[in-house]
Amino acid sequence: MDKLSQLRSMTAVVADTGDINAIRQFTPLDATTNPSLLLKAAQQAEYQPLIDRAIAFAATQGGSDDEQTALCCDYLAAGIGREILQIVPGRISTEVDARLSFDTAATLERARRLMGLYAQIGVAPERVLIKVASTWEGIKAAEVLEREGIHCNLTLLFSFAQARACADAGVTLISPFVGRILDWHLKNTDANGFTPEQDPGVQSVRRIYHFYKEHGYRTTVMGASFRNTGQIEALAGCDSLTISPDLLAQLAADQSELPRALTAPADTGNTAAPLAESDFRFQHNDDAMAHEKLGEGIRKFVLDQCALESQLQTRARNFEAV
Template sequence: MMDKLSQLRAMTAVVADTGDINAIRQFTPLDATTNPSLLLKAAQQAEYQPLIEEAIAWAAAQSGSNEEQTALCCDRLAVKIGYEILQIVPGRISTEVDARLSFDTQATLTRARRIMDLYTQMGVAPERVLIKVASTWEGIKAAEILEREGVHCNLTLLFSFAQARACADAGVTLISPFVGRILDWHLQNTSATSFAPDEDPGVQSVRRIYHFYKEHGFDTTVMGASFRNTGQIEALAGCDSLTISPDLLAQLAEDRGELTRALTPQSASGNSVRALGESDFRFQHNDDAMAHEKLGEGIRKFVLDQIALEDQIKARAQQGVPA
């Protein structure tokens, strides 16, 4: 019998949740996703040091304050890493906008357009890039505008059904509902000490979103993310797409058991649903304590990792970079 990773590929687009080029080469995913936390880890690897040096030198040649040059350097590095990954994967790379802009639509637009310009300068076609934006109301509105401009978006840090509805209304290309972080919250805030895969609240959240999208004919891709174990992945087999860490990809590749499809596309009913307005979105999202807390926490963590990456770049720049 085939291993479970091979079986999963037959029913779901498998995406690597890593910036590690060696892991991407090993597991040959369709796409890859990155975020500030993954870029911070990647920056420690020897093979990325020339990219860091190039990004620092390039940013130093641009006009602007030291802070502006650091931001440029971070965007350049993210795009350079994305470019290298695109030499391996046949599909798309997701590159994230600075999480500090999560509540500023115009600033998100400016940063996203700059990232796309950098990819264009490297000869990367727009359809091979997904701009990652946090699923705040402001982020979703920015993504709606970007999609109309032909920039495809991946709405991340998605925890509530309200976020999923608003993303579908906005016509975004892809959403990343976070399975593992939803489970984390329930383990920390309820009396439960474990959940069977089918009862896992993160799994149930993605299933609800998936069925809603298929029932009403939304084209937005559902990509489950942030997994804690392979049981969660198997319980979502058949989902449009799943982004999986190298450790869990390895476990699936070593497992020769049978993988049963859990999700199957349904024919759209054609029943339209009222678009979710801002006040309803904010109330429904904030009424979900888990989603409200995890979105804020996720943004804060990404900001901290972004700042840590910037600090490394500043220290490296001060030491001097070979020309």
């Protein structure tokens, strides 16, 4: 049995891509997208009719050019999500505009709009996770959304403080970024490399996983942003892992044995005290890696969001000219 099949027997495998063909090939349980993946998807031929429908829909709603562009992006994200949900049996994660990462009210408004768009195109709410950056403001927005029945995936998670606050908020799922944690340590320390067991990203996810299980939190831990299959194998048994198509292919081609790396400890019944905002901000900012990677991740998503908007605006002008 190949390693991908073995992994599926102990962990929910999620495709980290908007590529329909890759999703068909690897048949994951769930899929997740972000502005970077949507930007790539929007350049694929099969999505061009959907882009035109998104442009036409936004134009019928009125508003300024910027408002129409933002709506077009949300409609496109929901449309791509629906296409993916025709292949995967589980859920799709769709991200709120990263420029709203420090605005709770605006995040709530955009998340509700995304869910409304999904409803308009016939997607049931239980099949969607709204992705929000793991800032304090994003976590507070997710807490409200969860109470409303809108389930959330808290992304760009690098610190234990972020993980604790997400669990306190009762979010459905978190996405700790394994590979980006490794990137930082390779750049900012004297280490030339790490074994999977020593990998700081792997160790971060393991710490979060064990803390959640010991204290009875129901939030799903979904490791993300992998750089190699060794990181994935070192987290076999985690609740869920979101994996890029190239790494899925490597796992599928490997016929060697994959042992379980994570086993949930017993729930101690001890409830951890909620993390106050001041403690969250201090602990997160005291972690140089987490502070830097969160800011960098938001900036990268914003750049890709802007590039996607520019592409859609150009196509909209051509659309109007025709």
